[in-house]
Amino acid sequence: MTEEYAKHEKNLIRELQKKGYTANYIIKDNTLVDVDTKKEYTSDEVTIVGEHRYEGMSNPSDMSILYALKTKDGRKGTYLAGYGPSADMETAEFFKNVNEVQG
Secondary structure (H helix, E strand, O other), X not given: OOHHHOOOHHHHHHHHXXXXXXXXXXXXXXXXXXXXXXXXXXXXXXXXXXXXXXXXOOOOOXXXXXXXXXXXXXOEEEEEEEEHHHXXXXXXXXXXXXXXXXX
């Protein structure tokens, strides 16, 4: 990862969008939902291709993680989640069960 992506999630999101990671997702009822198509994915239909953690510049406890995701049907997108004290338990449980690309 280069320094330009180290401070702000939006910089890495833009770079991932250029690489085809254009879908945006939400977690609802323990499924990943594509905001545009409304297609729902279970945790076994999603793979984490990459992830990057961020700390708030003015408040280190303001933490987030940006996931680059690929779905079973080939859709690629991103999901930005809080972690640490601001973590949403439903989101944490969902991603705990998602496979990660190794290597």
